Amino acid sequence: VQLQASGGGVVQAGDSLKLSCTASGRTLRRYSMAWFRQGPGTEREFVAAHKWNDGSTHYADSVKGRFTLSRDNAQNTVYLQMNGLKTEDTAVYYCAADQGIISSSLRFWRQWDYWGQGTQVTVSS
Numbered sequence: 001v002q003l004q005a006s007g008g009g010v011v012q013a014g015d016s017l018k019l020s021c022t023a024s025g026r027t028l029r030r031y032s033m034a035w036f037r038q039g040p041g042t043e044r045e046f047v048a049a050h051k052w053n054d055g056s057t058h059y060a061d062s063v064k065g066r067f068t069l070s071r072d073n074a075q076n077t078v079y080l081q082m083n084g085l086k087t088e089d090t091a092v093y094y095c096a097a098d099q100g101i102i103s104s105s106l107r108f109w110r111q112w113d114y115w116g117q118g119t120q121v122t123v124s125s
Contacts (some may be wrong), residue, residue, distance in 0.1 A: 001026040008119030023093030030112040037091035046107040
């Protein structure tokens with residue numbers, strides 16, 4: 001499956017942004033989906049994930065209550081609505097897909113099989 005992330009940009013603190021991740025090659029219906037991010041000089045960190053098999057959605061504590069992951073299987077697209085953006089949210093955001101990820105592994109980026117190319121989000125103060 002090929003993933004294409006988009007929607008990044010430069011915004012001010014407190015603003016909102018919505019990222020999209022569109023898949024081609026396969027339907028996403030039976031794939032768990034996730035968003036990760038990577039700031040300069042840091043390791044890729046978990047942001048949010050949705051598991052296709054049980055419908056559960058998981059968030060990093062740092063974004064809980066501000067970010068919302070949603071998916072539109074008909075459009076083969078996953079979204080990340082980001083509200084109340086902070087300067088510390090500045091990073092390259094990546095979407096990921098996997099068919100067999102389990103709950104105990106989904107926060108670890110190396111466990112995900114497919115990746116998009118990343119989209120830059122910059123939040124200025």
